[in-house]
Amino acid sequence: MREISLALPGRDRSYRILIDPGLRLRLPGLLDALRIRGRVFLVTDTRVGELYGEQSVSALKDAGYAPALLTVPRGERAKTWAVAQRLAKELLAQGADRSSPLIALGGGVVGDLTGFVASIFMRGLPFIQVPTTLLAMVDAAIGGKTAINLPEGKNLLGTFHQPRLVAIDPQFLQTLPAPQRRNGMAEVIKHGFIRAPDLLARLEKGTNRIFKDESELTAIIHRAAAIKAEVVAADEREGGLRRILNFGHTLGHGLEQASKFRLPHGEAVAWGMLAALDLSERLSGLPPQEAARGRQLIRSFGLAGPLTALDPRAVLSALALDKKRQADRVVFVLLQRLGEPVIRDDVPKSLIEQAVSETFGLPLI
Secondary structure (H helix, E strand, O other): OEEEEEOOOOOOOOEEEEEOOOHHHHHHHHHHHOOOOOEEEEEEEHHHHHHHHHHHHHHHHHOOOEEEEEEEOOOHHHOOHHHHHHHHHHHHHOOOOOOOOEEEEEOHHHHHHHHHHHHHHHHOOOEEEEEOOHHHHHHHOOOOEEEEEEOOEEEEEEEEOOOOEEEEOHHHHHHOOHHHHHHHHHHHHHHHHHHOHHHHHHHHOOOOOOOOOHHHHHHHHHHHHHHHHHHHHHOOOOOOHHHHHHOOHHHHHHHHHHOOOOOOHHHHHHHHHHHHHHHHHHHOOOOHHHHHHHHHHHHHOOOOOOOOOOOHHHHHHHHOOOOOOEOOEOOEEEEEEOOEEEEEOOOOHHHHHHHHHHHOOOOOO
16 A cells, blocks of 8 residues: 655644545545544535445445445535535434544545535535545646636635545546546656656556556555655645646636636646646746746647537636736746746736637637
8 A cells, every 4th residue: 555644734734635545445444544434424426426436435434434425416516505504404414413424435626615615614624535546646636726616717615625635546447438548647657757857757658557556556646745745745725836736727717717617627737737837938937948848748648638518718718717816916827847847927918818728729809
C-alpha cells in the first residue's frame, strides 16, 4: 500500500491518503482505524451507485456498521443548492447527528457536494473521500475544497473542510469510461506542468500502457496525488502557493460555464492549459520547445478535442465572475519553464481575447 501524509496545523486536521488496488473492499477496516462505528452515510451518484453501491453497503453491514446510501444525480447538475438541501433533509430524516460521518463514493462532483454538505450540516460533520475517478483521485478529493455551483458560475459557494481520510482504489478505473479517464489525465498532466517535469517524462513514455499496467497506474496516481498534497500542506487556503493548482483553470472554467457544463472538466482544463502555454511563451519566457512539448503531451492523450457551438463572449464574461480574480484583474498561472509556475495578474485583455479567438478557435465577432 502506498501512503501520503497530508500534515496540516491544528488538532486532528492531518490525514492519510492511501492508495492500493482493492482498497474499496477494506473500507470497514479503515473506518475502524479512525474509531468510526455504527451509523455511516454513503453519498454517491446514480451511476456509481449502480456499480458499487450494493457492494459497499454489504461490506459495511458485514462488518457491523449501519450504512445508509444516499444517491444524487450524475454530473455538475448535482452541485446545486437544491440538491444540497435535499441531501441535508435526507440526513435529518435518517437520524444523522453531529458525529455522523459522510462517505463520498464517487468522482469530483460527489466529493465536492458531500464535503460541502458535511461542512455546513449541524456546523460540520466528519467526512471521508473514496474517489472513483482519476480526476478525483489525483486532485478533487485532496485538499478540502468543497463547493456547489450557481447559475452565474462554477464553485461560487464553497468552504474549506478537510476529509478525515482519502482512500484511493485504482481498480475503480476499470469501469471508468475512456473519456473520463482522459479527463483525469488532464489533471495529472497539470501537476507535471506546475511541479514535476519527471512526471511529464514518465507520461511521455507511452499513453497506452498506463491503464493496462496496474502497477504503473498506481505509481502515477501516487506521484500526482503527492504533488497536490505537498502544495495543500504548504498553503491550505490558497493564499499563495496553492494558486499554482489553477494552471489551465482560469479559461478552462470559462469554457465550462459557456458550455453550460456540457464540456467535461478535463477537456476544458486541457484547452485552458493550451491557452496558458501560449500566454506563457508570450509573457513569461517559456521556451518555445517546452511549450511545444507541452502541447504534444496534451494532444497525445486525446485531450482538447474540437470546440463547437460555444459563444466566445460567454467565455470572456465568465472571467468577470471568476472567484480567483483580484479586484478587476484576472489571475493566470503561467510557466517560466516546465515545472516553474508564476502567478500573473497583468495579462492584457487583448491577449486573453486572442487566446479565445485563436487557441480555442472561437473568433470574436
